[in-house]
Amino acid sequence: MGFAWDVEYEQRWERMYLALAKYRKKHGHCRVSTLSPTDAKLGNWVRTQRVRKRKGTLDAEHIRRLDQLGFAWEGRPK
Secondary structure, rough: OOOOHHHHHHHHHHHHHHHHHHHHHHHHOOOOOOOOOOHHHHHHHHHHHHHHHHOOOOOOOHHHHHHHHHOOOOOOOO
């Protein structure tokens, strides 16, 4: 239905999603380093999305939107 039970969480998720979209536009990928002094917060958010998907706690709509963005679910390339 799209109803946000936790409005603060949804607002924060949307802000970080938009930051990731901006990052992707600039860098051409969604692999954000947690070690970057300028992007560490975004990198941690990206890592959290991977963990939440793996645990089955990431909302299907969030997965769909991240997929559309070209999100790298596997993390850093080998």
